[in-house]
Amino acid sequence: MKNRYDVIVVGGGPAGSMAALKAAEGGASVCIMEKDRDIGYPVRCGEAIGELGLKQFVDIRPNWIAATITEFRLISPNGTKIDTEFSGQKGFILHRRIFDYDLCTMAADAGADVFTKAYVNGLIIENDIVCGIKVNHLGDQKNIYSKIVIAADGLESRVGRWAGLRTQIRMKDMESCMQYTVANVPLKENRIDFYVGQEYAPGGYLWVFPKGPTTANIGMGISGAYSKDVNPKKLLDKFMEKNYPDVSILTSMCGGVPCAKPMKDAVRNGVILVGDAGHQVNPMTGGGIVSAMKGGSIGGTVAAESIKKSDYSKSFLDKYNSILKKDFGDTHNRFYKIKEVISALTDDDLDGIAKKVSKIPEGDRTLTQIFKACVMKKPSLIFDVVKVFAGV
């Protein structure tokens, strides 16, 4: 480990690896500090991603793909099922262990140094400018200097906090999640299932994502607004007992998903936040791999430019904020508002909508048709949705 890099990336997930890759390609000297002993493990993710989103960054490798998805099923609180085929694009359930590992390998091949079991426990701040990190690497405490620190340290983002950014997530915007990867599960390999309603997952949803002919990620998230009284593990266990009593659990994991509004300012003097650390998650779906890769790419590119120009000031790095806003920030803001509309629906609303939609022939279930059914069932929805699209 050198004691000085142009760019230090904290965290070796997709956001961190993309940031390191782009910064290295842009000519900067880069290292990645990963707190765990492995890149890609443990996986705290449902692992679903859209093909179009993924292929804008990398050539998709077949060994990343656990299952290819072409349809989804929505199950309403009273058990009404709505099946819909994707139009236009496919989805994938990834093997994140392999995917993350390969992304980090790409960054390393581009010249980034990678360190695992490297726990960053502080920042070096001089005259209000972040100029390095304090790290415990395999038991040795070191100071490593840098021009830019890219915080890809996940939803905790303590690096962001130490730099003075408000990264703390409000309870109502935090999804508290539990997931099992199970085997011996009967399922349709090309379909993902979502269960909604208070009984399954208050303020969130429960998912069944196939990972192969007999394996799946089954998990759920509930909003922090409800987590005082219920707990996702207990709800998931109840669901498993009722719906999949004979499966074996190969992996169990928990975690949080920040379903917040995008941060207006994810930059300080010498620090850029990317991925979950910068709340780069679609607040409606909780999907975050693509936006993390996007945030990482843009962050790494801006960092490399700032190194080239020897300008590490907040005003230069602000470019990152403005590119992000145009790229997905405004869209995520809109999704946040839709999330607020959806979370106000009662179980009766959801059942009513499901009943209406289920009467539309499967081939005709376009978004417009589904929206029409929603509005017929609950006319006040039209005002909420108009508000979302009008941006008020």
Add this chain to the structure above:
Amino acid sequence: MIYIHPDKCDFCGTCVAVCPVDCIDLKEASIDIRNDICIDCDLCVQICPIDVLEGRYEKQI
């Protein structure tokens, strides 16, 4: 103060993300709460997906 059930913890970091005073230290497989700066707000206890944390407060929240 907050008590941690260490055998239950999955080290996911969700509690760290909601803590308003940044008093939780999380490494690969160790977690530590600095009770000297903890404000007993109970948020980490409420958000934990698997009930690892337990609030033992003097005043009832």
